[in-house]
Amino acid sequence: MPYWLLYGFSDFLSFVFYNLIPYRKKVVLSNLRNSFPNKTEREIKTICRAFYRHLTDLIVESIKLFSITQKQLDKRFVVNLPGALPSYFQKGQDVIIVGGHYNNWEMLASGLHQQVPHDVVALYSKLNNAFFDRKIKESRSAFGLRMVTTKDSFAYFTEEHTTPRMTVFGADQSPTYSKSVLWTNFLNQDTAVALGTERFAKKYNLPVLYGSIHKAKRGHYTLDIDVLFDDPNQTDEGEITKAHTQKLEEQILAHPEFWLWTHKRWKRVRKENE
DSSP: OOHHHHHHHHHHHHHIIIIISOSSHHHHHHHHHHHOTTSOHHHHHHHHHHHHHHHHHHHHHHHHTTTOOHHHHHHHEEEEOOTHHHHHHHTTOOEEEEEOSBSOHHHHHHHSGGGSSSEEEEEEOOOSSHHHHHHHHHHHHTTSOEEEEGGGHHHHHHSOOSSOEEEEEEOOSOOOTTSOEEEEEETTEEEEEEOHHHHHHHHTTOOEEEEEEEEEETTEEEEEEEEEESOGGGSOTTHHHHHHHHHHHHHHHHOGGGBOTTSOTTOOOOOTTO
16 A cells, blocks of 8 residues: 555544544553653643554554565665764674664664664564564564564574674563563653663673664654663663663653553562562
């Protein structure tokens, strides 16, 4: 389908999800109220409505990735590289890039590999549904991205390779109780943040970059990459995790409608001994 038709369907789907068959609307409103306690109910609902318009755009854009061409993708997803990245590549230095579920992360997964010198690898949690797990891997891997399950992450980091790699971490999911976390204030709430990005960065002394996705206009995105830490081993415990969490929070505060509010981000509660 052409994009104008897809976005017409997105507008219809947004109306259905928001008004007729509310999709996780209670979760979205609860998350928004807790994150923005100083906003009025009218302001909260305005953000909520804008979020559903973005969410359904994200759905149709993600489906379109199954048939999109490289030329179309390069026009719709543009990466602004930091000056340090070619230097890392020339030195044979692997790097880590971290971000959140903000704007169109699926387009990042499809479009990043062709626009950076490094081989791009994304760590992900395998879905229980085998069909959807396979389809997501097909979509994200269509233009060169390699996907590695979190279960295989330690083997991945120790394997031999000749081309420098850029490993993608999504760091805003609610961690399970089995994972080591840092507790911090995020969006006015006591929040557990998984330490995986920081642990791997320090263990292998990998520079940490942050990827900020911006929505230029409907269906068009840019990715700004900033160097957070050039030498992770010189950082204090928790410093890397706090830094990338703060960067995400700044994005959300600027344009809250582009974050994934349907996710139950705060389902892990701090125990007395944590």
